[in-house]
Amino acid sequence: MRDLPVVGTPPAERADAAHNRRRIVRAAAELIATRGPEAVSMDEVARAAGVGVGTVYRRFGDRARLVYAVIDDREREFQTAFIHGPPPLGPGSPAPDRLRAFLHALADRTDAQADLLFMAESGPSDARFRDGSYGLYHRHVAMLLAQVRPGADTAYLADALLAPFAANLFLFQRRTRGMTLDRVKTGLDALADALIVRTL
Structure with a gap:
């Protein structure tokens, strides 16, 4: 790769x-x-x-x-971890394990700076998608999905897996619904597993 x-x-x-x-x-x-x-x-x-x-x-x-x-500083650390860091988040693990690890790490990263990310995403309606980080996440998730779901519409599925990380939804779940971070991660695992198990 x-x-x-x-x-x-x-x-x-x-x-x-x-x-x-x-x-x-x-x-x-x-x-x-x-x-x-x-x-x-x-x-x-x-x-x-x-x-x-x-x-x-x-x-x-x-x-x-x-x-x-401040956002960018944390973001560079996160990107370096999933691009070059140790497995399972970084290279070296099977695609299903890397996908789950990435979703968990992105949940931690979003939770740590949710208010700042909300500010960053509160501009134009497509502000979240214009950010270079979203494009990188999308390519990474699509690449992993292509390994577990050959022939699938990985561009669409990658957007679907990243949708829960919109800061407004993430904050609503954490603060209004009172969901714990562990509960959020369990839900993300269920989404990922629904895509992965079909190939196992």
């Missing part, structure tokens, strides 16, 4: 600039996790990161772009 590219990899930076970026993003992530994105200011992030507020503005421009940087 040809490796998929990790989406959103930042351009090369000077060592000091890269160091500052990591400090700022880490500080923003910690503040967002404890107080929520709407309560976080650029001044607070600068203080928490130990840099001047001008450095934060020069690097990110505004709070919205800083929030997206």
Whole structure:
């Protein structure tokens, strides 16, 4: 299999600039996790990161772009894990095992940043699908499905398996319906198994 590219990899930076970026993003992530994105200011992030507020503005421009940087940082880690990481999430396991592992890992990844992902998906109606990450997920799931369901409409089935990860639905299930993350994963397993068992 040809490796998929990790989406959103930042351009090369000077060592000091890269160091500052990591400090700022880490500080923003910690503040967002404890107080929520709407309560976080650029001044607070600068203080928490130990840099001047001008450095934060020069690097990110505004709070919205800083929030997206926090999303992107976690996203790159996730993509690296399923493209290059150890099995069963990464290469080396049978397609059914990789598919289940991917769905579980994506549930964890979505749960960790559901509010931020909701903000990112709250633009145009197709905002979720324009994001480069969705295209990568879709290609990955379609590739695994092609191995377990040769000849199936894997483009459609991949969309169907990814639909539960829309942030608004995910948040509704977790917070309004009160579903645990384990229950969500069990449901995802049932969806995947309905596609997989036909070939076993």
